[in-house]
Amino acid sequence: MSWRKRSLSHGRQNTETLKRLSELFNVSINTLLGSPQKLICQCCGMPLEDEIIGRNQDGTLNENYCKWCYADGTYTYSDMDELIDVCVKHMVSDQFTGESLTVEQARAYMKQKLPQLDYWKRYEELSDDGQFEAFKQQLIDEINALHVEGMPELKTLNALVGSFVNLEYRLPSGQKVKFLDDGTTYLGNQLECEFGGDRCFGVLANMDFILVCTYEAEGANPELVLYKKR
Numbered sequence: 001m002s003w004r005k006r007s008l009s010h011g012r013q014n015t016e017t018l019k020r021l022s023e024l025f026n027v028s029i030n031t032l033l034g035s036p037q038k039l040i041c042q043c044c045g046m047p048l049e050d051e052i053i054g055r056n057q058d059g060t061l062n063e064n065y066c067k068w069c070y071a072d073g074t075y076t077y078s079d080m081d082e083l084i085d086v087c088v089k090h091m092v093s094d095q096f097t098g099e100s101l102t103v104e105q106a107r108a109y110m111k112q113k114l115p116q117l118d119y120w121k122r123y124e125e126l127s128d129d130g131q132f133e134a135f136k137q138q139l140i141d142e143i144n145a146l147h148v149e150g151m152p153e154l155k156t157l158n159a160l161v162g163s164f165v166n167l168e169y170r171l172p173s174g175q176k177v178k179f180l181d182d183g184t185t186y187l188g189n190q191l192e193c194e195f196g197g198d199r200c201f202g203v204l205a206n207m208d209f210i211l212v213c214t215y216e217a218e219g220a221n222p223e224l225v226l227y228k229k230r
């Protein structure tokens, strides 16, 4: 074996070892290597910390994406304008950055930034021919067909991570329960009640179930309206 070949196979072993360590300790390869790269999501442009990195279907981390854009092996956005709408809302209301952006500034920034990211450059190759969009539309139709009293028509579903929407509901017995898995990405949205008031509707769904609840600002005092297996 030549020196060159040996060094190549050595490199491959290192990669395999890093992959195994990443799985074992549930941290990204970038972190194992001492964070040489500043990772950003190649779909939405968000800086990536290990806690928000997306996962492949086998549970391993995919360091190219955040878990809102790539969940369990599925790309959740196929429409750049829809993603921009979601991001702009967060950017304008983001208290963490301390910067206040106007909606127009945030939108202009994203319109210029997103086309430079790998996912949108390779969209034709990576997209699933609209299968995920079709699944979302089917869920939207099923949810609207439930005709929940006071809830307006649902138009879009966004990817939401369990830990952000895993509300604790009080049962008639007084016991408090959570229904979701903190680490899983769900599809959902928030809707204003047609009758006004300070409660709004929360909708969450995935392959297995549809959940509708109401709550006050910041998810306070949640009440379950409906939980249906699909």
Ligand SMILES: [Zn+2]
Pocket (backbone or CB within 6 Å): 041, 042, 043, 044, 045, 046, 065, 066, 067, 068, 069, 070
């Ligand atoms: Zn992302």
